[in-house]
Amino acid sequence: MGSRYGTIVMGPAGAGKTTFCSALIEHLKMNRRSCFYVNLDPAAEDFAYTPDIDIKDLISLEDVMEELHLGPNGGLIYCFEFLLENLDFLTEPLEDVTEEYLIIIDMPGQIELYSHVPILPALVKTLTRGSLNISMCAAYLLESSFIVDRSKFFSGTLSAMSAMLMLELPHVNILSKMDLVKGQVARRDLKRFIDPDTSLLQDAPESGLKYEYKTGVDNGDADEKSTMLAGETFASLNRAVAQLIDEFSLVSFLKLDAQNEDSVGTILSYIDDCIQFHESQEPKEPNDQLDDMDVDGMG
Numbered sequence: 001m002g003s004r005y006g007t008i009v010m011g012p013a014g015a016g017k018t019t020f021c022s023a024l025i026e027h028l029k030m031n032r033r034s035c036f037y038v039n040l041d042p043a044a045e046d047f048a049y050t051p052d053i054d055i056k057d058l059i060s061l062e063d064v065m066e067e068l069h070l071g072p073n074g075g076l077i078y079c080f081e082f083l084l085e086n087l088d089f090l091t092e093p094l095e096d097v098t099e100e101y102l103i104i105i106d107m108p109g110q111i112e113l114y115s116h117v118p119i120l121p122a123l124v125k126t127l128t129r130g131s132l133n134i135s136m137c138a139a140y141l142l143e144s145s146f147i148v149d150r151s152k153f154f155s156g157t158l159s160a161m162s163a164m165l166m167l168e169l170p171h172v173n174i175l176s177k178m179d180l181v182k183g184q185v186a187r188r189d190l191k192r193f194i195d196p197d198t199s200l201l202q203d204a205p206e207s208g209l210k211y212e213y214k215t216g217v218d219n220g221d222a223d224e225k226s227t228m229l230a231g232e233t234f235a236s237l238n239r240a241v242a243q244l245i246d247e248f249s250l251v252s253f254l255k256l257d258a259q260n261e262d263s264v265g266t267i268l269s270y271i272d273d274c275i276q277f278h279e280s281q282e283p284k285e286p287n288d289q290l291d292d293m294d295v296d297g298m299g
């Protein structure tokens with residue numbers, strides 16, 4: 001059995017995942033490297049490259065929503081649960097993929113997948129262990145326009161951290177669509193987002209999480225007081241969030257402009273490095289202890 005290599009491309013809706021996957025495929029082709037493209041977004045329609053595996057051939061979000069009367073998010077979760085019950089659909093073709101290929105997995109943008117729903121860890125476990133044993137790197141995209149709103153940017157950073165914690169894979173975070181902010185943000189300011197400088201949350205009283213949540217309407221003493229309390233409470237929440245991000249000191253972003261070949265090539269080289277790093281590690285079973293735990297304490 002040979003080795004297998006892959007990257008799983010994640011991030012919120014519209015972050016540029018599919019565009020990045022296409023740019024990666026293009027770049028690999030130009031450099032005479034092979035790739036195997038897997039679409040796991042049951043709602044995705046337009047592809048520059050036809051996927052080698054497309055979840056829509058197993059289940060379509062549109063059908064699920066229509067037949068089960070589910071909304072888009074509930075429908076997406078249903079599609080993934082269905083995929084987990086029919087994993088052969090994914091694993092059988094992947095068994096035949098050889099080490100020359102980079103497996104690229106395009107994920108949907110529903111944020112639940114990267115926070116509390118345990119579907120993604122289960123999927124990644126199947127891909128990275130057992131007979132498939134794919135050495136993987138996670139790529140998490142956040143769009144660079146988020147930096148104009150600091151609270152949005154830091155909640156995006158927290159979602160990237162959540163994916164890092166959940167998957168325990170070598171991981172690159174990427175600020176996408178850099179062409180859109182180029183020239184609009186001073187280099188020095190941009191640097192504070194690339195290696196997130198958490199003082200950004202505190203040093204601008206008019207912005208940050210505090211501003212987002214400030215709800216009081218100034219039409220009387222009581223409301224004035226609640227506004228003040230919200231301000232104080234969220235200022236301390238900001239400090240706690242900043243400390244959490246600081247203590248991790250793991251999150252930094254690579255810059256991506258999907259139209260620029262050099263930019264795509266640079267990111268690919270980080271992904272390659274991460275994959276090699278993963279491969280050089282002893283296989284570990286980080287969650288097995290949890291899996292084996294007797295949750296309710298009964299013998």
Ligand SMILES: Nc1nc2c(ncn2[C@@H]2O[C@H](COP(=O)(O)OP(=O)(O)OP(=O)(O)O)[C@@H](O)[C@H]2O)c(=O)[nH]1
Nearest residue numbers: 012013014015016017018019108109177257258259
């Ligand atoms: N200017 C610019 N636009 C981009 C870039 N990458 C993606 N876009 C645009 O952003 C929009 C969303 O891109 P997608 O690649 O569909 O994003 P996605 O994350 O796959 O979206 P979902 O699958 O809906 O979550 C499209 O209109 C793209 O053309 C980029 O690097 N620069």
